[in-house]
Amino acid sequence: MTRQELFEQIQRKRSYLCIGLDTDIKKIPPHLLNFEDPIFEFNRQIIEATADLCVAYKPNVAFYEAHGPKGWMSLERTLSAIPKDVFTIADAKRGDIGNTSELYARAFFEQMNFDSLTVAPYMGIDSVTPFLQFPNKWVILLALTSNPGHDDFQLLSVVSEGKSYFMFEKVIQNSHAWGTTENLMYVVGATRHDYIERVRELAPDHFLLVPGVGAQGGSLEEISKYGMNKQCGLLVNSSRQIIYASQGEDFAEKARAAALTVQQEMDRYLNDYLPR
Numbered sequence: 001m002t003r004q005e006l007f008e009q010i011q012r013k014r015s016y017l018c019i020g021l022d023t024d025i026k027k028i029p030p031h032l033l034n035f036e037d038p039i040f041e042f043n044r045q046i047i048e049a050t051a052d053l054c055v056a057y058k059p060n061v062a063f064y065e066a067h068g069p070k071g072w073m074s075l076e077r078t079l080s081a082i083p084k085d086v087f088t089i090a091d092a093k094r095g096d097i098g099n100t101s102e103l104y105a106r107a108f109f110e111q112m113n114f115d116s117l118t119v120a121p122y123m124g125i126d127s128v129t130p131f132l133q134f135p136n137k138w139v140i141l142l143a144l145t146s147n148p149g150h151d152d153f154q155l156l157s158v159v160s161e162g163k164s165y166f167m168f169e170k171v172i173q174n175s176h177a178w179g180t181t182e183n184l185m186y187v188v189g190a191t192r193h194d195y196i197e198r199v200r201e202l203a204p205d206h207f208l209l210v211p212g213v214g215a216q217g218g219s220l221e222e223i224s225k226y227g228m229n230k231q232c233g234l235l236v237n238s239s240r241q242i243i244y245a246s247q248g249e250d251f252a253e254k255a256r257a258a259a260l261t262v263q264q265e266m267d268r269y270l271n272d273y274l275p276r
C-alpha cells in the first residue's frame, strides 16, 4: 500500500487506529474452540466487526508461530480475511545478516503479502535495507519501544561529533537515508509520549506506529497532541483492550464498541490537522 492510499483511508474513516490481532487461544471465548481453526474464527469475526473503524491490523506473529504449522495457516487465513484497502502489519521484529533478512522479507512480503513488517535496527544497515527493496512494502523500525526494558539500550547516551544523543535518536537519524517516508516508519511506544516531540523533530514526516495505548496505559490524547502531522502520521495500535473487550458470545460486538470509542476520540483529534 502506498502512503497516499494509507492517508486517504485515514481521511475516509476518520481513524488512525491499528487493531492488534494478538490472538491467544487461552483468552478467546470458549464457544469458538469447537471451530476447526478457532484463532482464525475469532479474527474473522473481529475483522468483520471492526474493519470500518480501523485503518490497519497488526497480527503479532508470536501468537501464531507458537502453534507451529497450524498457527501459520491461521495467520494466512487471517490475512486473506482483511479487506484489501486496510493496511497490514506483520509484527515479527525481524532483522539479520543481509541474505537472511532478504528471505524474511520474501516470507512476509511475497509468500504472505503483508504491507509491512516490524524490524529491529540492532544489526544495522545491511540487516534492514533488504526489507526496503519491495515496491509499496514498508519497514517499521523499532526506535523507542513501550516496554519497561527500553531504557536498557534505547536511552543509553552515545556521543557523535561531540554531541550526546540517546541511542533511539541515533537510530532515527542514521536510518533516515536507508529508506524514505514512503517505505519507512518508526515504532514509538505510547508509554513514552514525553519523547514524542523529539521524535517529531527528528522525523517530521514519517509515519509512526504507536503501540501501548489501552492495556499498557499510554495516552492517546498526548500521543495525538505531540505526534500528529499534516498527513496524520500516526498509526496507534491497541490489541488486548479491543479484542478481549468481552470473552462471551458477544465478543465481536463488544470489540466493535471498544474500537468505536477509540475511533470517535481520534476523530476529534484529527480535527486540528484534517478538519472535516
Ligand SMILES: O=C(O)c1cc(=O)[nH]c(=O)n1[C@@H]1O[C@H](COP(=O)(O)O)[C@@H](O)[C@H]1O
Residues within 6 Å of the ligand: 020, 022, 060, 091, 118, 144, 145, 146, 147, 187, 188, 189, 211, 212, 213, 214, 215, 216, 237, 238, 239, 240, 241
Ligand atoms: O512492535 C510492536 O508492535 C510493539 C512495540 C512496542 O514497543 N510495544 C508493543 O507493545 N508492541 C506490540 O504491540 C502490541 C501491544 O498490545 P496491547 O498492549 O495488548 O495493546 C503487542 O503485539 C506488542 O508486541
